[in-house]
Amino acid sequence: MIENEKLLKINTVKDRLKGDTLIAAHHYQNPEIVKCADLVGDSYKLAHLISKSSARNIILCGVNFMAESAAILAREDQKIFIPDSDALCPMAEMADIKVVEKVYEMLRSRYNIDLVPVVYVNSYIDLKNFVGREGGSTCTSSNAKIILQYYLKKNKKILFLPDYFLGANTANAIKDVNARKIIENGEIEDFDNDYVKEINIFLWDGFCPIHQQFTLNDILVLRKNYPEIKVIVHPESKEEVVNNSDYYGSTEYIYDMIKKSKKGSVWGVGTEGTFVQRLALENPDKKVIPLKDARCFNMAKINLDKLLDTLQAISDNKAEKYQVKVENNLKINASKALNKMIEIVESSRI
Structure with a gap:
């Protein structure tokens, strides 16, 4: 057919x-x-x-x-x-709930800190259940800054997971915030008590395999070939890629920026390749170029x-085999975490 x-x-x-x-x-x-x-x-x-x-x-x-x-x-x-x-999503596989709970309890008990978990929606229900149970929130790349600022203003320290780069790039966008990786290849970092007092956000070590393919050199090559180019990337990218782009933001942000940009503008885009290809097709009056053709096979x-x-x-x-079912005992707290995100974001728009 x-x-x-x-x-x-x-x-x-x-x-x-x-x-x-x-x-x-x-x-x-x-x-x-x-x-x-x-x-x-x-x-x-x-x-x-x-x-x-x-x-x-x-x-x-x-x-x-x-x-x-x-x-x-x-x-x-x-x-x-x-x-x-x-x-599946490889990043969602990078934060095992048993390890997460161990790290969370260690941080609270060893350092006696007021800690709240924030989990990227690129995660499974067991993590969302944990976050909802502990009074935290989910976030997306479009609202991570709003969510983190919400808890920071309440003088909370944050355990952010699973994506290190979204956490680090968002922390960099917030003034006077100290973010540090708490786990590296399964090994928990051991911090001095006084140093912990200076840390606002503890970051997991997860990442998106697609967005990790983009490099600073990709940007430099495009800028050399197209001096007028504007580079826009997703915040799951490496810090040096985000820091050397003109704009960064969620997929929706990237879509809107290019759609609303002026005719004849040139864009270098650092996100999933199929999406970049569609951007080019939907914006024939602009030149849309991928930093690299990185596709998500999932x-x-x-x-x-x-x-x-x-x-x-x-x-x-x-359609039983296609239906997605979730356990009710996990759904209650997981829905709290998701609805908390929606509540924080929508109230910030009032």
């Missing part, structure tokens, strides 16, 4: 479901998936808008933790589906065939 036929079949099955099914796609999805989506956005936009959707069936085209987050926020009458449950696991199979299974009431 060629692409147009698949798209037609997908729309036919969607129509059969009488508008009761929402297809949500992350920005990193392939263009053909984006064409089918009712909602496209970054992690925060998807989490926020899906939670407000009236649809009873929601298909999340993204990686597993995104579908899991949607399931945490879902109403009792909603079901969340993912076309491929093997679409995002690419979602394709039209799998989406069609998922829709057909929902239509036939045989």
Whole structure:
């Protein structure tokens, strides 16, 4: 079946479901998936808008933790589906809950500090459950600064996980904040008591394999070839990459910046390659160049065939294998962590 036929079949099955099914796609999805989506956005936009959707069936085209987050926020009458449950996120695998709890308790007991955990949404429900239980919040790349500032203003010290680079780059953007890595390759750092007093944010050592591919040299080469270029990168990138870019921000921020930029502008973009390719296609009046063509193969696991199979299974009431379910005992506190994020962010806009 060629692409147009698949798209037609997908729309036919969607129509059969009488508008009761929402297809949500992350920005990193392939263009053909984006064409089918009712909602496209970054992690925060998807989490926020899906939670407000009236649809009873929601298909999340993204990686597993995104579908899991949607399931945490879902109403009792909603079901969340993912076309491929093997679409994992390596970063989400980098913070084992047992190690996290050990480090958290060690920091509190050894140093007697008022500590709160903040977890990037690129994580699984066990971490979100822990964070909600301990009175913390999730965050995304679009709101990490707002979330960290919220707790810092309350004179809290923060354990930020799992992404070291998002934590470090966000801390760098906040004045007079001292952030230090607390764990390195599974080994817990041992700090002097007096030194701990000066640390505001303790950082985990996780990272995104895609965004770690971008280098300072990538930027320098583009600036040499295109003197007028503006470089915009994702904050999961290395500190030297962020520090030498013109702008940095979430996927949604990057999308909006380029979309609203003037005709003829030239952009060097440091984020997932499929998304950068779509940016170039959607902005033909601008020149959009990737710092490096770095693709997320997990995002690419979602394709039209799998989406069609998922829709057909929902239509036939045989979609059990695509449904994302979460344990109720974990969902309660995990939803607290996600809703705390939404509460902090939305109240900051008033």
